[in-house]
Structures are given as C-alpha cells and as structure tokens.
Amino acid sequence: LQNINRYILEQIETGYLVLDENYHVVLSNPAACHLLGIEPMYAHERFSLYQSQNDLFELIRFENLENGERFQFESQQSRYNIHVQVQKLIVPHQTLTLLVLQDARKLNQQVQQLKLAALGQLSASIAHEIRNPLAAIVQANDLYLDSEPEQQQVLHQMISRQATRIDRIIQDTLNMVKNKETHPVVIQLNEFIPLFIQEDLADVADQIQFNIDVPLAIQFDEAQLRQILINLIRNAIRHNSPDSPHIQLNIHPYEHKVWIDVRDFGSGVATHDQELLFKPFFSTSIHGTGLGLYLSHSFCEANQAQLNYISQEQGACFRISCQRVTA
Structure with missing residues (x-):
C-alpha cells in the first residue's frame, strides 16, 4: 500500500x-x-x-x-x-x-471550459423556449391580414400572450445574472420570517401557516433567501388544494442543520418529473418559465445550503437544508 x-x-x-x-x-x-x-x-x-x-x-x-x-x-x-x-x-x-x-493557469482554463459548457446549455435552452412562442407569433401574424375582425381579435390576443411569455423568459434569465455575489449574514429565523411575510407576502399572508419550535439562526444572503422563499411559497399556494385553507412553512432543527420546509396539500409532483424539477426551463405549468426552482436551487448552493423535493403522501414539500448557527 x-x-x-x-x-x-x-x-x-x-x-x-x-x-x-x-x-x-x-x-x-x-x-x-x-x-x-x-x-x-x-x-x-x-x-x-x-x-x-x-x-x-x-x-x-x-x-x-x-x-x-x-x-x-x-x-x-x-x-x-x-x-x-x-x-x-x-x-x-x-x-x-x-x-x-x-x-492556476490550468485551473482557469478548466473554469472557462465549464463556463462555456454551461453557457452553451443555457443558450440552447433559451433558444428552444423562445422559438415556440415566436413561431406562434409568426403564424398569427401571417393569418392576421386575411382574417375577419373577430378572428383578428383572437390573433391579436394570441400575439400579446406569446410576446408577454418571451418577455418573462428574458426577464427571468436576466434575474439569474443578477445577485451573482453572495453576502451571507446571520439571520434569526423566528424574527425574520414574520417580518418577511408581512413585507413580501402580505397579499397571501392569511394562506401561510408558520411553525417554528425554538429560536433558530442560519447564515444566508438575505436578499437571496427572500427570493427563494417567495418563489417556493407562491408556488405552493398556486398548487395547493382548494379544500386546504393554507400551506405550511415549517422550520425545525435536525442535528447540526436547520430545515425550512414549504409544504402544500395539492396533488404533488409526478415521480417522472421529480428529477427534472431543478433543471432550467422545466415547468409543469403552461404559465411558468421553469426558471424559479432552478434559480432557487442555485442560490441555495451559493450559500452552502441544499434545496430538495421531499415526497409526501399528499401534496409537495420543498426543503431548504442549511447549516445551523449557534451562539
């Protein structure tokens, strides 16, 4: 040996x-x-x-x-x-x-190669996502001049919807480029979460059931944590069962970590879709761009945390697992 x-x-x-x-x-x-x-x-x-x-x-x-x-x-x-x-x-x-x-020169070359590969994959995904609504716009535009007034109104709405979708894809892509630098600070979750719900989710605050057993603290970039939670909570409310009056935001310690669970009581995520959840541009909703979970996952990694999907008997649960900060 x-x-x-x-x-x-x-x-x-x-x-x-x-x-x-x-x-x-x-x-x-x-x-x-x-x-x-x-x-x-x-x-x-x-x-x-x-x-x-x-x-x-x-x-x-x-x-x-x-x-x-x-x-x-x-x-x-x-x-x-x-x-x-x-x-x-x-x-x-x-x-x-x-x-x-x-x-260091070889390391930089490897980093550049990884960046180029990631850029190529992202560019291909963006091109693919934009091509579909763009094709619909071109087709509707070709039919517009020879159509009856009522049909023109339908085509006009179609063009407007697809143009809005392209704009949303571009905006979400630009948001991925922003906040590149991460500035972690100690966040006392029992104080931060109620204030965050009041400031950022006031319109849906009555649909959120917040549970935390003991005071817990993590180290995280505050702006990025807000963006992650807004995305997860609004997704959960969107997919929640009509029979359930609220979704749950549960925070509890586990060994040396803190688990932040966002849980709804809807139909959950199909097994064959679970491995694609954090891929860019994957979405089960026709109104989504598929960048929200990908961006949230990236922000968690930048803060030495993990974002995972946890299977439930009913509904879906997304878990942020962070290192616990003690006094």
Whole structure:
C-alpha cells in the first residue's frame, strides 16, 4: 500500500507539500517540486522550506494559515502562477500543514471550459423556449391580414400572450445574472420570517401557516433567501388544494442543520418529473418559465445550503437544508 500511495503521488499533476510547525517539509511529491522550482531530489527527504523556496517561506511564516484558506503564489524561482489550498492535519503531538498546489493557469482554463459548457446549455435552452412562442407569433401574424375582425381579435390576443411569455423568459434569465455575489449574514429565523411575510407576502399572508419550535439562526444572503422563499411559497399556494385553507412553512432543527420546509396539500409532483424539477426551463405549468426552482436551487448552493423535493403522501414539500448557527 505504501508503494501504491508513493506511485500515485509521483504520477499526479497536483502538488502536495506537508510542513511541520518549524516550516520543514516532511513530505512532498515531484509535482510540488516542479511547480515551486525545487530540485526533484528534495522530494525524497526532509528539508527546510527557507533554504529551498524562500519566497513561499517569507509569504507564510508571518501568516496564521487557516484550514481551507486559498491564495495565489508567484515566485521568481518558478515560472508558474500557483493556486494554493491549505489543509490542517492533526497528528499526535503536532499539527502539520498540507499545501495543495495547482497550476492556476490550468485551473482557469478548466473554469472557462465549464463556463462555456454551461453557457452553451443555457443558450440552447433559451433558444428552444423562445422559438415556440415566436413561431406562434409568426403564424398569427401571417393569418392576421386575411382574417375577419373577430378572428383578428383572437390573433391579436394570441400575439400579446406569446410576446408577454418571451418577455418573462428574458426577464427571468436576466434575474439569474443578477445577485451573482453572495453576502451571507446571520439571520434569526423566528424574527425574520414574520417580518418577511408581512413585507413580501402580505397579499397571501392569511394562506401561510408558520411553525417554528425554538429560536433558530442560519447564515444566508438575505436578499437571496427572500427570493427563494417567495418563489417556493407562491408556488405552493398556486398548487395547493382548494379544500386546504393554507400551506405550511415549517422550520425545525435536525442535528447540526436547520430545515425550512414549504409544504402544500395539492396533488404533488409526478415521480417522472421529480428529477427534472431543478433543471432550467422545466415547468409543469403552461404559465411558468421553469426558471424559479432552478434559480432557487442555485442560490441555495451559493450559500452552502441544499434545496430538495421531499415526497409526501399528499401534496409537495420543498426543503431548504442549511447549516445551523449557534451562539
């Protein structure tokens, strides 16, 4: 197993450098030496970071490196711009620091490729969604001049509806671009939710049953949490059973997390549609653009939270799972 581990470390392109509390390198692999401009022979022996890579030593010796911290590093000794990730390793009698080193240029290329792929998928989805109402507008326009006045009124309404749908698709797409930066703050849910319902959902407040057992706090971007809850709650009210006077907004702790459940008592989501719920432009309603749940899901991920559909015997439940903040 030691030989296998050594072979893997020698072959991979990611550099690994383990430092003790005196900034001596206790483990390194060839990729780390290559990125830092260190002689490969150092990879097989313990050595001083000060003597081998003084630029990195000077950068970190006065810094209190935190677990999970990331930074960029450049040195005259190396031709690479290096992306460094810090991990603390707790071992008996000491704490070691693992530096994970990667070529920042290659990382940026990978990020750009992912962005281009996502942009291509989104562009194709937008084009597909706009093509349908646009075709209806073209067809109605072709029939308009040769139609009777009553038929012209029907065609006029059709063109208006489809133009409104295109505008809504464009507006929802623009909303996805907004709020790119996330600014999490501590939110006391027992205080925030009643005020939020009063400010943002006053017209449907009597249809919301809010339940919270104990005071709970999460860390979340407030504007994005408002947008998520508005979308989930209005969706729930729209799909609620006529026999049910309200939907439920239930908040309760679970282990180290907080669950925010938005539940209605309608017909729920068909099994074959559940895996498509958070895909862009998927909607079971002819009036929806299919971007609300996709955007909510993206906002949750940006705040280190999760949005999931929870099957119920009756109705639908969407759950936001967040890390709990304690005093």
